[in-house]
Amino acid sequence: MVGDAISHSVLPGIVIAYLVGSQTQSSLVLIGAAIFGVLTTIIIDFLYRKLKLQEDASIGLTFTWLFAFGVLLISFFAQGNVDLDQECVLFGELGLAFLDKIIIDGRLYGTKSIATLLPAFLLVLMFVVRGFKGFQLNAFQAEFAQTKGIKTGFWHFALMGMVSVVTVLSFESVGAILVVGFLVVPPATAYLLVNDLKRLHIFSLCIATLNILMGYFLALKLNVSISPTIITVSGVVFFLTFVFKTTKFRLFNSPRIPVK
Template identity: 50%
Template sequence: MTFDPNAFLIILTGTLIAISCGLLGSFLILRNMAMIGDAISHAVLPGIVLAFFFSGQREGIAIIIGAGLLGILATIIIDYLSTKVKLQNDASIGVTFTWLFAIGIILITVFAGQIDLDQDCVLYGEIAYIPLDLIVTENNTILGPRVLWIAVINVILVLLYVGFMYKELKLTSFDKQFAQTIGFSTGFINLSLMGMVSYTTVSSFEAVGAILVLALLVVPPATAYILTKKLKPMLLLTILIGFLTSLVGYYLAYFIDGSIAGAMASVSGLFLLAAILYVTIQKRSIGKGIIMPAELKR
């Protein structure tokens, strides 16, 4: 098989997005907040509509800022409902994202005659178009795909964030009460994590679409969580699974001539199924005495 530069760009971009989403998603899994990504993907719609209304552009920093601010607002509302009102966490997420998403739909309807924007522009992307969306300078120098640069920036920011906040994220994810006792600002840490999730997901929507972003945010870290209960191996496994999801998903789409994003999301689900089967078989083997627990520890 000959080298295909377009395939390389798509796989590389998918891998980078999988890494940035997966690392943040790992901490969401540990905090029992896996569906916060789905909430943010819907809740940011009003911010995107208002940003587009004032800037007149479907892409760029204005859209990211508008969506990011709504993502943070959604986080604040969810946190308030769950901590102050004592509403269940899943109910808080459901109420918040449906309410904000409905406001976004209303805004689109109201501004329908003044702006060229609909739900498809906001929530769906196509990863196959990455090699076509190039950054070209005034001297006609091609700097590469725009979305690839965004994905690179996202990975760098996420790696810096996780590296700088690793101790705080780990402690607040496993023992929030103890973190508060020793003086950690759990509210700020949670808000910073949600802010990073908002930025990363929103900036990736246009490239790969909301469905694939949500899959990469939840499924690879969930798969890693099934296979290990230690944080660092979980993060490394999440990165590996994200890469394999992008690689295998692309070639699956190539051979079946189907959606690349859909194939990647499906492959991530297959990896999760494989992990579940592996752990189930291992537990049954232990129960039958085929594998002794002491041997597993070694």
């Protein structure tokens, strides 16, 4: 799980940004975190492809090492009463995201989360739509792409770069559980329903939106924390979809014609 790995391995980036900037300036911290996010994917890729380590071992090695390195950096350089841990810098809470307002000349222009995540969303969307063929081919069969002279490295790192930047940006606004959950659960649900890559993307977005709405209003109703409720709802939706799919399969599929 690369997203999970990134959530920990960006710590050194945050610490270094903090030491350079001497304040928890969020823009500098985000840049540091994003750099280490991309670096994480590069190291994982190197271990996996060049040193032929298993993928889970590569991920485990990379993020624990970088996380430990970040903790060491804190204890070396930020001793004493320094308010720095990745919880406070990086792990946002959806319920508090509205507090970071952008007010210019006394007018409200939205929250900081919207200001960072909306452009990121649009950029990623544009790139995925325009470069759909490249991502598709690279995901399906990178080796074949290589024989056609297509630069598979570019597509791999474009994808991984986007994952790490979006992960880091989203962590700050909505917190770890939502980011890691939403990297996986909506596409997994959509995967049960469709077998076309374009539709998979569209369904994922729709399912994610529905999950958020249901989870959010359920959390308000029950007066509980929002992020875990959304993920719980997402999980329930996934299992319901699975049950629906298997029973539908049994109900509507014509009986198998025996092969003579």
